Amino acid sequence: MALRPVQVNIKALDHPAVGRFWAEALGWHVQASGATTYVGPGGGLRWPHPVALGIDVVPVPEPRTAAKNRVHLDLATTSAAHQEELVARLLALGATPADVGQGEVPWTVLADPEGNEFCVLEPRDVYRDTxxxxxxxxxxxxxxxMARFWGEATDWPVREVSDDHAVLRAAGGGGPYLELLRVPGQKTAPDRVHLDLLPYPGDDKEVEAARLRTLGARDLDLGQGDVPWTCLTDPEDHEFCVLALP
Structure with missing residues (x-):
């Protein structure tokens, strides 16, 4: 049994606007907009996408706190010129420079229009096919x-692990990595960004959620009421959801 990461969930006051930003940022499309705004690669709505992690922007009534998100996206570039062009385009779309204490680094830290941090990386060969x-x-x-938990929770094998960094990726390659980075400090506020996981056809969501609890996940009550997904936290209190099969 295993779960597959299928989308990144971003909370927003104005979900259509944030969805449009991420569609333009990634060169993707707003594929569905209603109660939430779903952004994915072109070619029509494919959910779950076989390779990419879509972005589902979900409305919430409360604004983001000043605390740094403990989950963020890294964007890939193919050259120094591409990185420079992408940063300029993102700023024009409404991104703002962000200082998270990064100092002098070869990547650029920005925030989306509602303050969620992300990085535009310098070109790296490892991300050529993501x-x-x-x-x-x-x-x-x-x-x-954390690598033990997420490796057991998902079907993404652990590619490398050390005291400071762990990397997971889908077994077949393609699509993004899941990177676990050792950072000082503790989580102080709910994240505006989290992963959503989905069972495979034939698997049972409640059985999978129970399995995750044995691995160290805990139930999370956000006042969600009776919904078809299960809200949990990992062993370090990062929120995530187990979705119901369509």
């Missing part, structure tokens, strides 16, 4: 323990 999203990056205290 598509526009190079990685979903999770700040944590113990990458080894």
């Amino acid at each position: 598509g526009p999203i190079a990685a979903v990056v999770v700040d944590c205290a113990d990458p080894r323990a």
